Amino acid sequence: MFNSNAKEKGKNQLYITSYLSDTNVLLTVNKSPFKKELLMQSGESVTVEIPSDTELIGTGKYSKTVMIRSSKFITIMSSNQKKNSVDTSLVYPVTKWGQEYYIFTPSATGYPKELAVFGSQDSTSVTVELKCEVTFEGKTYKPNEKLTAHVCTSEVLYLESNQDCTGSRVVSDKPVGVISGHACAWKNSKCQHTFEQLLPVEQWGTSFIVPPLEYQVLEDSVYIFASKPTLVTYEFGAKTQDINLSAGQWKEIPMGRSPPLVISSTQPVQVLYYCTGGKFSDGAVFDPFIMNIVPTVKFCESYTLEGLEDFSNYALIVAKSKDIKEVQFDDKRPSFKWQQVHGTEYSWTHYTYEKGRGHHTVKSPCAPIGVYSVGTVDQNSYGAPAACGLLPCTHKGQSHPPGKPFWDDSACTELCECNPSTGLVSCQKSQCKVGEECKLVDNVRTCVAIAALSKIKYHYTYITVFMFNSNAKEKGKNQLYITSYLSDTNVLVTMNKSPFKKELLMQSGQSVTVALPSDTELRGTGKYSKTVMIRSNKFITVMSSNQKKNSVDTSLVYPVTKWGQEYYIFTPSATGYPKELAVFGSQDSTSVTVELKCEVTFEGKTYKPNEKLTAHICTSEVLYLESNQDCTGSRVVSDKPVGVISGHACAWKNSKCQHTFEQLLPVEQWGTSFIVPPLEYQVLEDSVYIFASKPTLVTYQFGAKSEDINLSAGQWKELPMGRSPPLVISSSQPIQVLYYCTGGKFSDGSVFDPFIMNIVPTVKFCESYTLEGLEDFSNYALIVAKSKDIKEVQFDDKRPSFKWQQVHGTEYSWTHYTYEKGRGHHTVKSPCAPIGVYSIGTVDQNSYGAPAACGRE
Structure with a gap:
């Protein structure tokens, strides 16, 4: 955190101790090239210099976290040092983190009070119930207000305030680490940086002994924090006092250099020692520090201490009186000056050891003891619990x-x-x-x-999700149809936070179906980690299918390079099942805002139409929203590219209901010229939806009949469409065009159900496509080509007798081609000129539709 002088580069260090032979240690700084690898032996201590730019200055969210990983047990002490300003703290492993903390910040004026909250898991929600004023992301939060933010893996929420934040409560939905302190605290001396990594509520205790600093002739302070209504009894010698603390309340107790302070409580409490600074008889000054006091039940048999360079170093030791003769310092038994702690079975000593930088041990082979490491030098001091060693x-x-x-x-x-x-x-x-x-x-x-299992470099990334499909009691059949176009294409399919993995080696023109776990399906508004990632070393195309009995749809899966930051949502308005949309990211801490056109309840709050819902998603995380209202026209904006899928859990109009969905194209992928071929088997009306992001003049034609419409920014228009003629659309600004098949009946009484399908702008037509015919379905290809090129169009490398029809008033023709029934992989090519191709299919009580996959990058 920020240490006093912003103009001075800090000396940030870690003191690492290993306890077992051949201990591998890796140190990295998030989003930095810094890396340090160590091979340490039993009892070895190493000092590691950390880049000075890890220091946090100014409230905000940062990625400046330092990660230390090891193959075997180690202990770590951190030091943040500038001229005349230093403090130390134990660094606790993430397994000791918790979800509830209470903050202490010395009240000294002149420099900011500060606290940092950092996570190790994606999308951790952190709420700080403030006791001080903080300005974060442009908003000022007053005392007693709640500040909520999301932190991702290796991200830190850092808050500064000019007011005392003591008593602020930090709660999170996943374990976090918390450090609090002051950039430059002072009381009885000059100011210096003070900080301590705090212990979560679940690590607190009910019995404490606080040894005094023998060199302190003034008063320090001990702070006691309660998370529940608690009776606290504290004693200085024979003097005893009781205090009742309510939940969230704290108490400051002045403390001199004798006697020790003994604390007991009916509920676990947090105890912190605040050295307020002072003077020695020779006029030298020692500065403040903050130090956790360890509950007696968490005492341990073996400790390490790190004496700092130029400092006079001390060990404060608390041991049961019967065991004091066994206490060792650096494997020797020096003449400690033990003193009895009144009314207890413990004694304590303030031991001065070797001056300057050094690594030392304190051991008590027969019984646990408490040890604190403190030190002073003119205009400086430090203090922290010593690092507990190990037991098998x-x-x-x-x-x-x-x-x-x-x-x-x-x-x-x-x-x-x-x-x-x-x-x-x-x-x-x-x-x-x-x-x-x-x-x-x-x-x-x-x-x-x-x-680590593969040396393959994956250059292409696709991410998708599977939304709720109709019957919650039925397991879905979720599949990917993957096509490769080059030889020796390596493909890796994984599911976030799941052991599922599929590795493929594919050859040119090969198509593979990958069945995914059914628990990928999303149900109920919230944030999920159920994303599916497809990576490859060469170009591939991917189609997804979400299938249950009588309920299936398909969609192209677009690579992350085609994602954008602005989308407009379409959800069929049919009642009975939820309308749904999913927003998923590939980068840490992506801010997503949905300008809603429907009512959504998210994280306990109900958002009405025309309100904004903002959330943060992390890598491979999905924001999934369900609503009983039509969400069509809702706008999704984000600060980093995202993928978006929208649809309906079970849409219906002219048939029974079925799941409909489509991965949408961002605004930057829209177009200004479209040809929408009809479904020849549809004797009722489908719908075409046109969306504008800017004021736009749209001209649409059915045959010779033409009409103009003006759409404002964010407006959309539904156009009814029968089975002939094709719909031709042009616009003055890029627009999104979606086809919604509303279902219907064939002459034999069988029913086909709804689907949603992107319509591709003519400028994005392509020369080669792949289609995936589904099992048991009658499969069709809708093809749009320039009339002069129709003779060159091939299906599975042949030229069948397509029934081409002219698109009125254009240079294009179209055809509705029926091909092989059932599961199969097929191609449509036009060697001389780009064409548009759509892949659709029907079976009784089912249908699907999506643009065919373009076989070029």
Whole structure:
């Protein structure tokens, strides 16, 4: 966080200690080339210099997080140092993070109070119930107001305030780390940076002993925080006092250099020591620091301390009186000056050890002790709990080394870790990260990076989702139809936060069907991680199919390079099932705003038509909205490119209902000239929808009949369309055109159901297409070509007898071609000129439709 002088580069360091031989450590800075790899041996301590630009200055969200990963247990101390301004803090592993914290910031004026909240999982919602005024993203939040933000993996929410933020509450929907402090705190000395990584409520305790600083002749402060109504008893020697704290309340207790402070409580509390600074007899000044006080039940047998360069370094030690003779410093038993803690079984000592930079140990082989590492130099000081070492753990008959998390099940859903302080194993629900899968490696279940399994470089990325399809009780048949166009095309299909993986080696012209897990289906408004990613090293095309009994539709899956930042939604208005839309991202922390035309309830809040719903989505995350109202015309805008799918869980008009959906094209992919071929089998009326993002003059023609309409920005128009003639559309500005088949009946009484289909601008026609005929369906190709080129059009490399018809008033002709029934992969080509092709199909109580996949980049 911000340390005093903004003009001075900080000296940011990590002190890392290993406890087992051959410990691999990797340090990285998010979105930075910085990387440090270490191979450490048992008992080794290494100092790592971190780039100075990791310092946070000014309220906002940042990616400046430092990640330390290791193959075996380590402990870490961080130091943030500038001239006459330094403090230290333990760095806790993410397994010790929590979802509720209470903030402490010294109240000194002149520099900002500060707090940082950082996550390790995608799309973590963080709410800060403020006790101070903060301005964030242009909005000023007053004391007692709530500030809510979303942080992604390795992202930090950093807040500064000129007011005291002490007592502010941080809550999150996933575990986070929290640091709070002051850029330059002062009281009895000059100012210096103070900070501490806080412990979450679940790590608090009910019994504490606070040893004093022997060199402090003034008063420091001890802060006690309660998360529930709590009776706290505190004692200085024989003097005892009770205080009642309500939920969220805190108490400051002045503390001199003797005697120690003893605290007990009926509910877990947080205890922080705030050294306020002071002077030595020689006139030298020591500055403030903040330090967690450790509950006695979390004392441990072995600690490491990091003495700082130029500092006089001290160890504050608390031990049971009966065990004090066994306490060792650097494997020796020096003459500690132990003093009894009144009314308890504990004693304490303030031990001065070697001056300057050094790595040291304090051990108590027979019983746990508490140790704090503090130090002073003129115009500086530091303080933090010492780092607890390790104990072995036995779990289900097997020994597990401390600090090395292990999976307790074959599916990697239960992550366990040996607590080096207690020797006990704790487990929690977890899963492999995005891009990893659960594998058995050397007889150990572990999460392995998918990229590490293959050296293939994937240049093309496609992401899709599967929305709710009609019957919630039925498992869907979700499939991808993938076509390759070049030899030796490697394709990797994965599902976010799932062990599912499919690797393909495809040859030129090959088509493969990939069946996906049915639990990819989205149900109920919310944010999900159920995205499917398709990556390839060479160009491919992808069609998705979402199928249940009598309910299927298809859509092209567009590569992420075709995504955009502005879309307009279409959802059929049929009642009975929800209208739906999905917005999914490929980058961290994408802000998405939906300007709604329907009522949506999201995260407990109901948004009315014409209100804006804003959310943040992370890599491979999807914002999925359902509504009982027609959402057509809703506008989606984002600060980074996103993919958008919209439709209806079960739409109907002239038939029974079925799932309809289409991946939409962003505004920048729209066009100004369209030809909409009719469905020859439709004896009723379908609809064509035209959307404008700017004031636009639209001219549309059915045969010789022409009409002009003016659309304002965000306006849309529905045009009824029968089975002849084709619809010709031109516009003064780019528009979106969608075909909505409303269903109908054949002469034999069989029914075909609705579907949604993008209409492709004529300027985006292409020379070669692939079509995927579906199993049991009668399959059709709608083809639009320039009249002079129709003789060259090929189907499966042949020239069948197409029944071409002229499109009135244009240079184009069209045909409705019936091809082989059932599942099959087919091609349509026009070697001399671009054509438009649509792939549709019908079977009793079903139908599908989508543009055919263009076989060129």
